[in-house]
Amino acid sequence: MPNRSELFDRLARVMPVFDWGRRYDRAAFGSDLVAAVIVTIMLIPQSLAYALLAGLPAETGIYASIVPIVLYAIFGTSRALAVGPVAVVSLMTAAAIGNLAEPGSPELLVAAITLAFLSGLFLIVLGVLRLGFLANFLSHPVVAGFITASGILIAMSQLSHILGIRAGGATLPDLVSSLSTHLGEANPVTLAIGLGATAFLVWVRKGLMPFLLSLGMTPRLAGVLAKAGPVGAVLVTTFAAWAFDLSGRFGVKVVGEVPQGLPPLTMPSFSPKLWSALVGPAVLISVIGFVESVSVAQTLAARKRQRIAPDRELIGLGAANLGAAFTGGFPVTGGFSRSVVNFDAGAATPAAGAFTALGLLLAALTLTPLIEHLPKATLAATIVVAVLSLVDFSILKKSWTYSRADFAAVSLTILLTLGAGVEIGVTAGVVLSILIHLYKSSRPHMAVVGRMPGTEHFRNVERYSVETDPAVLTVRVDESLYFANARYLEDRLYDMVAGRPGLRHVVLMCPAVNEIDLSALESLEAINERLSALGVRFHLSEVKGPVMDRLKTSKFLSHLSGKVFLSQHQAALELAGTASFTGTPPSHPQERTAS
Structure with missing residues (x-):
């Protein structure tokens, strides 16, 4: 039977709460409680606003910020990540469900x-199978482009609430056309509020922060009041x-009547028709949410020399979405602004997240009647200001x-997101990220x-003044050698050999080759046979070493016309001034142990 310590270690692998919970003390409690108060104050208007962005009743934003936070605190690995509705995921939710039912309907x-x-189910499956690395195929420049375009769409979609008109659309042209058509119907009072x-x-x-500091207020109190703005x-x-x-x-x-009470117990639909309509968007939302969440969590963890486990983050985010x-x-993920506030607080x-959930629960029980007269223009303004930080065109200049x-x-990605909608935009981003990787790796640098x-030391003849042997x-x-670049390797080598009539030896230097797949092995065999001829x-x-181990399982080394050298220096010493080689390759070439 495992002892208590071993039992906690096993449980901590599944639920990190059993790891940090064992060392929880009064100091941590005080820090978490202060952070929770600040984040709760910020989350109340933000949660309502993101529910509006998703096209859902205002209270769903509060509901999506209670149980999901608690479940992430149990299963997640980040100490500062704050989970809940975020702008981009809310926009993607609106795009996914907008055409499936009437606005405001059950x-x-x-x-x-x-x-x-x-989304939760997909994230948990990825976590159980340890497939978090798949998110790496979505390149950062493409994600930045998608988020920038989404920020523009989000801001444009909220102008109708600020103007007090009925207008909408899933793309930038549709939004501009709709807003232009109804601009004359703008409500002056609503516009003034917005x-x-x-x-x-x-x-x-x-x-606000500099103003409060100028009044002599302490930085901590000024920070709290600024966050409560x-x-x-x-x-x-x-x-x-x-x-x-x-x-x-x-x-x-205005928002209208908001139910007062605990989050309701709800059940998802198991309709095959609805699932077929939502499974694609759910995958995209999961991938984008995971990428955004992990990038934020890793950044904050690095500041305190902590680490997160991406595969366990999948479990934590999956549990949070199931809780929602x-x-x-509705779908949730780790938000940048609230996580930074949580960290800075x-x-x-x-546990700070669990205390935040408690604060939001109290708000749902006591404050919702006060929200009835809240103008939607105020929530729209909250969203517009929040997403302004998402729009970053500097990525275009940098790329x-x-x-x-990457620029292309x-x-x-930006053009497709703006012109065709978020789902097509993010799908294009995923495809483009993979295609860019394949394109770059299919044409490896060869020197x-x-x-x-x-x-x-051996260096590129085009960059340095070096010694060569004709x-x-x-x-x-x-680059590693695999099916996408195997033929390119052959063609480039043949071109180099063709212009060198006195050539007697070709050495393929492989310090950057981490893998050789079967297609590349066949290309190496073809190169060996053609050069021998x-x-x-x-x-x-x-x-x-690992590459050499794989080569030893094939017949390539026994048929190799030359040798395998431990270092390029050894190869140069042994091959310098050698006689010409003719005839068939030796049956047992000398082989040196690979590093």
Whole structure:
């Protein structure tokens, strides 16, 4: 029977709460409680706003921020990540369910719940199978382009609420056309509330903290009040709408009645028709949410020299989404802004998230009647200001300067997201990321190298003044060899050999080759046979141990016309001034142990 310590170690592999929970103390409790208060204050208006963005009732934003946070605290590995509704995932949710049911209908909420269930299920399957590495195929420049385009779409989609008109669309052209058509119907009072709230929130982000510090306030208190700025906008506009009956007298759209009480117990639909419509969007939401969440978690963990486990993060995020599905929510992930606030506020453990959930639960029980008169224009302003930080066109300049292939991928992702919608945009981003990788690796950098005078180092003949032997051609390949670049390797080597009539030896230098698959092995065999027919020996140098182990399982080494050298220096010493080679290759060539 395992002892208590071993039992906790086993449980901690599945639920990290058994790891950090064993060392939880009063100091950590105090830090987590302060962080939870700050994050709760920020999350109340933000959760309501993201529910509006997803096209769902306001209370679903609160529901999606309670149980998911607790489940992530149990199963997640990040000490500071704050899980809940985020802008991009909310937009993708709206795009996925918008055409499946009428706005505000129970069927729409069922679709959102089912989408969260499918996302959670997919994330958990990836985590159990340890497939978190698949998210690496979505390159950072493409993700940055997608998020920038999504930020523009989100901001444009909220202008209708700020203007007080009925307009919408899934793409930028549709949104611009719809807004232009209904611009004359703008409600002046709603517009004043929306613009005023936007201006105030922009000032809160940039000017409130310095202003409070100038008044002599302590940095910690000033930080708390600055984070609570959006709550101030909510309180003032809600009071004004109630006191002056702005909804009844001037037609200002407000949130309306919000149910008071605990998150409801809900059940996703198991309709095959609905699943077929949502499984694709669920996969895309899961991938984007995971990439965003892990990047934030890793960044924050690095600041405290901590580590996260990506595969266990999949489990944690999957559990959070399942929790949202069974408590009336919609898809969630780790949010950048709330996580940074959580970190800066001093969160020591994931327990801060559990305390935040408790605060939101109290808000759902006591504060929801006060939200009834909250203008939707205020929530729209909250979203617009929040997503302004997502829009970053500098990625275009950076990618243009550094890599034209990445620039093309980023540009196309942005254009497709804006012009065809978020689902097509993110799908294109995934496909482009994979294609870019395949394109780059299919044309590996290959350099003819020579010895740096007086050293044992070999460098590119086009970059350095090096010593070469006309009878020996040494080519360094800077990529693993696999099916996509095997033929390219053959063609390049043949071209190099064709212009060298006095050539007697070809050495393939392999310090960057981490793998040789079967297609590449067949290409090496073909190269060996063709060079032998030309009277040229084929050698390898600096082959890594695992690659050498794989080659030993084939007949390639026994048929190799040349040798395998431990280092390129040894190859150069042995092959210098050698006689010409003619005839069939030796039956047992000398072989050196690979490194």
